[in-house]
Amino acid sequence: MSELAEIKDNFVTQWGALGSQWGINRTMAMIHALLLVSPNPLTTDEIMAELSVSRGNANTNLRDLASWGLIRQVIVKGERKDHYEAEKDTWKIFCIVARERKRRETEPASQVLKDCINRSKDLKTAEAKELHKQLTALNDFVMLANSIMEKVASKEQSTLLPKILKVLS
Amino acid sequence: MSELAEIKDNFVTQWGALGSQWGINRTMAMIHALLLVSPNPLTTDEIMAELSVSRGNANTNLRDLASWGLIRQVIVKGERKDHYEAEKDTWKIFCIVARERKRRETEPASQVLKDCINRSKDLKTAEAKELHKQLTALNDFVMLANSIMEKVASKEQSTLLPKILKVLS
DNA sequence: TTTAATTTTCAGAAAATACTGAAAATACGA
DNA sequence: TCGTATTTTCAGTATTTTCTGAAAATTAAA
Numbered sequence: 001m002s003e004l005a006e007i008k009d010n011f012v013t014q015w016g017a018l019g020s021q022w023g024i025n026r027t028m029a030m031i032h033a034l035l036l037v038s039p040n041p042l043t044t045d046e047i048m049a050e051l052s053v054s055r056g057n058a059n060t061n062l063r064d065l066a067s068w069g070l071i072r073q074v075i076v077k078g079e080r081k082d083h084y085e086a087e088k089d090t091w092k093i094f095c096i097v098a099r100e101r102k103r104r105e106t107e108p109a110s111q112v113l114k115d116c117i118n119r120s121k122d123l124k125t126a127e128a129k130e131l132h133k134q135l136t137a138l139n140d141f142v143m144l145a146n147s148i149m150e151k152v153a154s155k156e157q158s159t160l161l162p163k164i165l166k167v168l169s
Numbered sequence: 170m171s172e173l174a175e176i177k178d179n180f181v182t183q184w185g186a187l188g189s190q191w192g193i194n195r196t197m198a199m200i201h202a203l204l205l206v207s208p209n210p211l212t213t214d215e216i217m218a219e220l221s222v223s224r225g226n227a228n229t230n231l232r233d234l235a236s237w238g239l240i241r242q243v244i245v246k247g248e249r250k251d252h253y254e255a256e257k258d259t260w261k262i263f264c265i266v267a268r269e270r271k272r273r274e275t276e277p278a279s280q281v282l283k284d285c286i287n288r289s290k291d292l293k294t295a296e297a298k299e300l301h302k303q304l305t306a307l308n309d310f311v312m313l314a315n316s317i318m319e320k321v322a323s324k325e326q327s328t329l330l331p332k333i334l335k336v337l338s
Numbered sequence: 339t340t341t342a343a344t345t346t347t348c349a350g351a352a353a354a355t356a357c358t359g360a361a362a363a364t365a366c367g368a
Numbered sequence: 369t370c371g372t373a374t375t376t377t378c379a380g381t382a383t384t385t386t387c388t389g390a391a392a393a394t395t396a397a398a
Contacts, residue, residue, distance in 0.1 A: 004297050007288050011304070014281040020384095021273055023192045025356060036307075037300055044375080054358045059376065080366075080373065088303060090310045105190050112183040119176050128173050131206055134257060135180070138205075141259045144330050151337040160337075161313050167336055168320040168329075189354090194386060213345080223388045228346065249343065249396080 008037050012051070027053055028061040032070055032086060041074045041083035069096050091158035098153040106146050113139035177206050181220070196222055197230040201239055201255060210243045210252035238265050260327035267322040275315050282308035 001009070012033040019029025030051050035042060042050075048058045062084055065071040070093065076083045087093055113135050120132045152160060170178070181202040188198025199220050204211060211219075217227045231253055234240040239262065245252045256262055282304050289301045321329060 004289070004292060004294065004300070007285055008300065010288075011281065011285045014284075015278075018274075018278055018281060021192070021277065023190070027356080037303065039296055039299060055375085056359070056377075057357050060357090063376090082375080090306045093307075094310065094314070105187075108190065109184075109187055112180065112187060115183075116176055116180045119179075120173070123173060125173065127208055130208060131173070131177065134206065137259045138262075141263065141327075141330075144334065145263070148330065148334055148337065151334070158310075161310075161317065164333060164336065165313065165317055165320070167333065168317065196387080224345085225347075225389070226387050229387090232346090251345080 008034075011037060025061070027051070027057050028064060031058070031061050032065055035071055035084060035086035036088065038086075041076060041085040043079075043081040043083055045081070047084075068100055094158075095153040098149050102146060102149050102153075106142055106149075110139055110142045110146065113142065177203075180206060194230070196220070196226050197233055200227070200230050201234055204240055204253060204255035205257065207255075210245060210254040212248075212250040212252055214250070216253075237269055263327075264322040267318050271315060271318055271322075275311055275318075279308055279311045279315065282311065 012030050015033035016026045016030035019026050022029070031047055034047065034050060044055065044058050044062065047053075047062070048055060051058070062071070066073065066084070069087065071084050071086045074083050074085050087096070117132060117135050117139060120128055120135070123129070123132070152164075181199050184202035185195045185199035188195050191198070200216055203216065203219060213224065213227050213231065216222075216231070217224060220227070231240070235242065235253070238256065240253050240255045243252050243254050256265070286301060286304050286308060289297055289304070292298070292301070321333075
């Protein structure tokens, strides 16, 4: 194996291990890493061979990655099999991940909070009022953080982050 | 069960279910939720009874929550058992979670990237240079996001977020 | 000390999650 | 249309994660 191939392989493997921490499964993280460092689109069979995973596993995770928008199908002339390539623009990757996290993490949390806030708003005891206050504070915060993420992730340009850093110092 | 108790119970249960999405286990999320809405500190036994979990499970997750800084032990005069209470300040909770995520998610990612960047920096082929470029772009971004989070989460005051929101509009 | 209350640990059980492999479905060229 | 290549699905299996319960360790009162 060439030095280059070894480095890539190492990257794919380690990225896969990190995936668990990120709440996405190992195979999904590895496929994403593999396509990120592949100079050309790959077929399901190539991915299966490279990562030693089954067809079912590869197929499922390719569709998931595509549904996130982190990879896309491309047509290769004269070939019948589907080929996949990764979105390589760092800023776009960030926006996709940010939106997905918002959708899967903060929005459901806010939903739960709102529901409890609503149900407690007419209760009169001191303890109920305290609960209402605590949950409202939490939810206001979650929603604020949410709207910041939404705005950041909707920008076309990545020049935004350096500006924010500047505001902070 | 009183209306208030029902609302709390609902909150604890749903928050526990959300925990999975957040990459923390159900019991840990439930204990945190329970202490968040409890007007007074609770003992391990009270938590076990309230959530129907074993002593081992309760103990392990209480220690984990304490090591994050999301809850703390408090002494109740005349009582021998440990009592626990949650940090209720929303901004502090946010800072803790942000730091923990940085530590567990972005820092290891950056480590992997740096390692591969280093190993590829002296290779001369076009493909190797492309790889080096791609990984560097990713890492620069991760580190930038990291330093923003670090700065945000190190502020004492929560008045920062509204300011950021203003900059964005 | 001794004894009893409390906390911690950890082996094994249970539950949740991920993966395989092959059958079914679909797409496409002849 | 038919036959073949390709993709998708999913029941069963393997792996990982979480939880239990009881024994071991610790703490503190008597």
